[in-house]
Amino acid sequence: MRLLAAAGTALVVVLAACGSDEPDPEPVQEEQPVGFTNPVFDEDFPDPAVIEADGGYYAYATNSPLGNVPALTSSDLVSWEPAGDAMPVLAPWVTGGRTWAPEIAVHAPDRYVLYYTALGTASGRQCVGRAVATSPAGPFVDDSAEPLICQAGDGGSIDASPFTDADGTRYLLWKNDGNAVGVDTWIYAQPLSEDGLSLVGSPVQLMKQDQPWEGDLVEAPFLWLRDGTYYLFYSANAYDSADYAVGYAVCDGPLGPCRKPADAPILVSSDDAAGPGHCVLIEKDGRTWMVHHAWPPDAVGSVLPGRTMWLTEVTWEDGVPVLDGPRASVD
Secondary structure, three states: OOOOOOOOOEEEOOOOOOOOOOOOOOOEEEOOOOOEEOOOEOOOOOOOEEEEEOOEEEEEOOOEOOEOOEEEEEOOOOOEEEEEEOOOOOOOOEEEEEEEEEEEEEEEOOEEEEEEEEEEOOOOOEEEEEEEEOOOOOOOEOOOOOOOEOOHHHOOEEEEEEEEOOOOOEEEEEEEOHHHOOOOOEEEEEEEOOOOOOEOOOOEEEEEOOOHHHOOOEEEEEEEEEOOEEEEEEEEOOOOOOOOEEEEEEEOOOOOOEEOOOOOOOEOOOOOOEEEEEEEEEEEOOEEEEEEEEEOOOOOOOOOOOOEEEEEEEEEEOOEEEEOOOOOEEO
């Protein structure tokens, strides 16, 4: 595992030569770089989501040999260890093998709600469910007879992402899987009940694919509130290609309306990583990090090592998110 270099600065004490009559000089403070190497988890860990809990960090991903909802733990966002299957038993409505893109809403130190995508047995489409646990490590339990959302006529529903507004109101964002049936893909948003287990009111369409770089789809929404502005990050194009990338929209609120300020993505393939996408944002020590997956440039679409987990810093220039990456070496 590649490890985070020691944070902060180091004091370098310059000692006087032996026998010198000169007094010892004052210690000189010398800046040392803070850095790490991507990927921070170099095994298949697609569609990663990260939360801060229990004094550390938990990451969750699409199903793999590690489980239905593979989980990792870390103390620093960089060094990660497997933490088992966060949802070892699937809901009654689910056919196993296609449990995708889990994200977690933290309600209390002993209450966590997991939103996930799985194959609905009745519909034959991917649908969104929710499960509850008392620990971030799980086990998350969904005993529902039916999914929370399943737009079967529009290709299904995937990539659910919870958002809690500044006033505590909760929302859920997701995508209809229109590209599975040759129709438009929309990012939707809808209020959640206070306990996070049911939807309130009606869904709102926030945006769809309408720019050349997006190809046939937009997906993987993640809403971020900064200085009173709502930033909707999303991924677009084919996930198994180097054209997959991250874009953003600016919204007036969690239910829109939203607009895309640019006609190009903000995180694209580089010499170090291909097809970066499906992101969440998290803050640590005053810096904002985008957690996302990416392929090795010479193995796009391959089973091994698959899509590994990366960190790319987000900075802001006049309200515009700027990402320098993906880069293997990060200062």
